[in-house]
Amino acid sequence: MSLNELTISAARDALRKGDTTAVELTEACLGAIEGAGALNAFVHHTPEIALEQARGADARIKAGDAPAMCGIPVGIKDLFCTRGVASQAASRILEGFRPEYESTVTQNLWDAGAVMLGKLNMDEFAMGSSNETACYGPVVNPWKVDDRRLTPGGSSGGSAAAVAADLCLAATGTDTGGSIRQPAAFAGIVGIKPTYGRVSRWGVVAFASSLDQAGPMTKSVRDAAIMLGAMASHDPKDSTSADLPVPDFEAALTGDIRGKKIGIPREYRMEGMPAEIEALWHKGAEMLKDAGAEIVEISLPHTKYALPAYYVIAPAEASSNLARYDGVRYGHRARLGQGDGITEMYEKTRAEGFGPEVQRRIMIGTYVLSAGFYDAYYNRARKVRALIKRDFDTVFAAGIDAILTPATPSSAFGLGEMANADPVEMYLNDVFTVTVNLAGLPGVSVPVGLDARGLPLGLQLIGRPWAEGDLLNHAHVLEQAAGFVAKPARWW
Template identity: 85%
Template sequence: MSANSWTIAAARAALRKGDISAVDLTMSCLTAIDAADGLNAFVHKTPDIALDQARAADARIAAGGAPSLCGIPLGIKDLFATKGVPTQAASNILKGFKPEYESTVTTKLFGDGAVMLGKLNMDEFAMGSSNESACYGPVVSPWKVDSRQLTPGGSSGGSAAAVAADLCLAATGTDTGGSIRQPAAFTGIVGIKPTYGRVSRWGIVAFASSLDQAGPMTKSVRDAAIFLGSMAGHDPKDSTSADLAVPDFEAALTGDIRGKKIGIPREYRLDGIPAEIDALWQKGIEMMRDAGAEIVDISLPHTKYALPAYYVVAPAEASSNLARYDGVRYGHRATLAQGDGITEMYEKTRAEGFGAEVQRRVMVGTYVLSAGFYDAYYNRARKVRALIKRDFELAFAAGIDAILTPATPSSAFGLGEMASADPVEMYLNDVFTVTVNLAGLPGVSVPVGLDAKGLPLGLQLIGKPWEEGDLLNHAYVLERAAGFVSKPAKWW
């Protein structure tokens, strides 16, 4: 078993015992990355930075008392600002942009001795569920069951593919409507979206500021707990960051959920849900019951309004956030004709720089914020959002400890299969995940089984705000009961 296929926990133990050096572990990953160009997961490789960080990590481990992530090679999603390294958010409009500063998340990771292998592909500005809107071209899932190339999900598709293919030990992702949990489910890995405000958003390219949240994508629940402990924490540079102590998430993994109440929302039993997803959900319910949890049917009555509300709020915030990309101060600027003024510069730069999906969402967002439509759409969506949040608050107030749902409405689909269809078809991929972002709650996707074609399927657990430790413990129980160990067979 090559070192790049290890979990963070296994690598941490090997590094501490001196069985391997951080440099050798990093080289194992760099070799795997170079052999996996066909997956298109890593789009900016940083081998020199990685080896410098690995050498520093070895010295720190030798001195004793190094943090858990010291010497662990990671992939970083392309919207985390990394000083002197391209940060494009997979968009042509940011081509050539190299920040002069480091995001809070990467600052914390590097402070704990983590190693950056490079930047990972994603949907442009994190808008998408299939990683097909990137300026770098689509990511290919390492899972292959027929002649098709499959999507790894999105927007954190590069992160999911890289972790599933053992190109890195773990990766950062971001989740605005399911962009950590859906790709994790599609590729058979663990992904957690923390409570809104648990992880700083400073230095992360914004999509929808009231929904975006960064989190870890890992090979196990224990790894997610270790990684989240390093990413989380208060940041005065982010006004929405919570000033709360970060508990020891790994220590919360007791594996004991006896007497806990697991809610099963009846509104998530959708018409037309594939029998395999329903059967998997039922299997998950039995696993939790066998572990001593009490299963409780609950109602989240406003669930059916979640997708429409999300696709008003998110594009509205996107149209506001993306107004800064205009060709004036940084990023791409279009070549102008004689006599062109500032308006033509804005129009041509954005037409050239933004892809079709980003243009679509900016136009929708600008429309719902415009005079005459603001109350009809945006204000109404904000009210619906408050009702969705209240549904969850009432469930938790009634004693529910965690909520179990499917993570996705299907297993991974083929690249190109949905792109030509109605965009709303693609948006339906987020049907089980967007409620969690609208309510600001923590949610985790855990791989639980394979479908008839041999592709991974995941279940989602939703937790109380700020109770990521408790949520991860429920996920740990589900992970152990499911015993999911399948890996994609190497074909790339």
């Protein structure tokens, strides 16, 4: 096994035993990245920073002062601001932007001794479910079963592809409506969206501020527990950050879920759901039952309104957040013609800088926030959101410990296959994931099996607020029972 194929926990143990060094681990990953141009996962390379951080990590390990993430090479989604390194949110409008500061999440990782290999491709401003809206071009899923190039999912597609292809040991992602969990499912890896407020949003380019949450994308549930512990913290710079201690998530992985109640929501049995997904869901419930959990049918009656509510709230917040990209302070500025004033500069800059999907969402968001429509759309969506959250509160109050659902309505589809489809078709990819963001709950996607063509399928577990440890323990049991060890065959 090459060093870049290790999990975080295996690499941590090897580093502590002296079987390898952080520099060797980092060099193995840098070599893998160099040979994986066809995947288009890494878009800004930082080998000098990586090797310098690795040397520092080796010194810490030698001195016996090494947290679990010390010396672990990771990829960073292009949405996180990294000091002095291009942080573009995969948009032309931020071309040339190199922040003077470090996001809280990346600072936490560097403080824990992690190593930055570079920045990862994503959908522009995290808007997309297929990683086709990036200014860098699409990421290609390392999984391949025919002559098509498949999507790795989005918006954290670069993170999912890089972890699945062993270009890094783990990666950061962000999730506004499923952008960690859907790509994790498409790429056969683990991805957790923590409770809203568990991980700081400071220094993460904003899409929809009441929904965005960063989390780890890893090769195993144990790795997700280790990395989430390093990423999470209370942050006074983020007013929505929860002032709660960060528990030892890895210690919560006891593998014992006897007597726990797992809810199966009847509203998630969607019309036209592929039989394979239905069968996998049933199999997942059986695995948890065999481990001693009780399976309970539950109702989340407002589920059917989740997508429409999400696609009012998220674009509304996006139109407000993206108003700051005007060509004045940073990033791209359009060239002006004679007689052009400031209004023309704003218009031209935004028309050149934003891609079609971002423009579409800004326009929807501006519309639903406009006078006369605010109550009809935005306020109604907020009320629906409150009802969706109440559905979950009711279920958890009745003693349910976790909820099991599919992660995605299908396995990975081909790049370009949705190009001429109605945008709503693409939005349906988030059908199982958006409720979790609207309710601010933690959710994790675990790879459980392969479809008939040999592509990975994942299941999602949804947990109680702030109970990521319990949620990860349920995910750990599911992972152990499923025994998913498939890897993409190397073609790139």
